[in-house]
Amino acid sequence: MQSDWYIRRHLKLRHLQLLVAIDDLRNLGRVAASLNITQPAVSKMLGEVEKGLGVTLFERTARGVNPTVYGAALIDHARTVLGNLDVARAELRDLLSGASGKVAVGALPAVAPTLLPRSLALLKDRSPGTSVLVREGTQESLLQELLRGKLDLVVGTLPGRAPHFEEKVLYEDRFRLVARRQHPLAGRTRVTWSDLREYPWVLPPVGSLLREPLEVTFEEHGLAIPRNQIETLSVHVISGYVESTDAIGCLREAVAHRYQALGALAVLPLDLPKMLGPVGMTWSRERLLSSSARLMMKCLENAINHRASPRHARASG
DNA sequence: TGAATGTCGGAAATGTATCC
DNA sequence: GGATACATTTCCGACATTCA
Numbered sequence A: 001m002q003s004d005w006y007i008r009r010h011l012k013l014r015h016l017q018l019l020v021a022i023d024d025l026r027n028l029g030r031v032a033a034s035l036n037i038t039q040p041a042v043s044k045m046l047g048e049v050e051k052g053l054g055v056t057l058f059e060r061t062a063r064g065v066n067p068t069v070y071g072a073a074l075i076d077h078a079r080t081v082l083g084n085l086d087v088a089r090a091e092l093r094d095l096l097s098g099a100s101g102k103v104a105v106g107a108l109p110a111v112a113p114t115l116l117p118r119s120l121a122l123l124k125d126r127s128p129g130t131s132v133l134v135r136e137g138t139q140e141s142l143l144q145e146l147l148r149g150k151l152d153l154v155v156g157t158l159p160g161r162a163p164h165f166e167e168k169v170l171y172e173d174r175f176r177l178v179a180r181r182q183h184p185l186a187g188r189t190r191v192t193w194s195d196l197r198e199y200p201w202v203l204p205p206v207g208s209l210l211r212e213p214l215e216v217t218f219e220e221h222g223l224a225i226p227r228n229q230i231e232t233l234s235v236h237v238i239s240g241y242v243e244s245t246d247a248i249g250c251l252r253e254a255v256a257h258r259y260q261a262l263g264a265l266a267v268l269p270l271d272l273p274k275m276l277g278p279v280g281m282t283w284s285r286e287r288l289l290s291s292s293a294r295l296m297m298k299c300l301e302n303a304i305n306h307r308a309s310p311r312h313a314r315a316s317g
Numbered sequence B: 001t002g003a004a005t006g007t008c009g010g011a012a013a014t015g016t017a018t019c020c
Numbered sequence C: 001g002g003a004t005a006c007a008t009t010t011c012c013g014a015c016a017t018t019c020a
Helices: A002-009 A013-025 A028-035 A039-053 A069-097 A115-126 A139-147 A211-220 A235-244 A253-261 A291-305 A310-316
Strands: A058-061 A064-067 A102-107 A131-136 A153-157 A165-171 A175-180 A201-203 A229-231 A249-252 A265-267 A279-284
Touching (some): A013 A028, A013 A064, A102 A139, A115 A153, A139 A279, A165 A291, A175 A253, A201 A235, A249 A253
Parallel strands (some): A102 A131, A102 A153, A201 A229
Antiparallel strands (some): A153 A279, A175 A249, A175 A265
């Protein structure tokens, strides 16, 4: 088979970098500038790879180039190979410098204030030299970054059997309604849905994971979506706004109890149905995990077991 | 060790599609 | 149909590798 022989004998990293650059820039002139070679060299190199493999990798147009199905398939693998080499290079550099590695974690607002700090504390206990980058965002944006190799793993509501990703459940969590401590409903032993009708709300934005199940819950209890509302996913904004107004907010149970323990908010005595899937870790199926990333995952799992421990309760309170 | 061969990339000319 | 943007081809030199 021609392509098999060519890949084993002739395909080089330089070619993989070229394919990825062409896919990124879609213009041979700009690719040449980015690789510090001339445009004809790019054209020729691409032509040689295509000839060697016996397939057309990019469709040439007057406005640039676009990958064919063969090109797209090879580019996916090229990104994986280059990404894995980045991981290997980073690990080697860290070993040589005496550091213990680096891990980039994406966190959904649901876990950023609770699970993640405990996991980071465990990680720092075990490997003080490991540096950690934590990036907060929406599930969609974080998964995109994960796919691009900018993050090692994402912690939060699991996407659920998405292609390209592996996932592991950490724990099941429900949502709770919260209000300020002096809120008229805060001292009650029982709150009904009709009690909530007259108050302003902080709701998750339209299109977010939680919005639709919350709307369904409103409907099931005969309530219209509140007109007096603000929309945000930011735990800081939710807690801050709820704390300073009569608004009702909706937070993950662990986060709600944390704010209650801090004396900032009250958890209202009203059970919500299970609205979202479990919280867990998601990582790319196509990239190697660094040893630091694997350690971080271990710490996340251990942090679940430490949730009720007195030491960590003190540390987080 | 030196010739043959392979690889890489540059300069210039040329081809092609699109836009006005 | 000319201007423009972008890709391809041809020719060439520099350097590395292979092999007798």
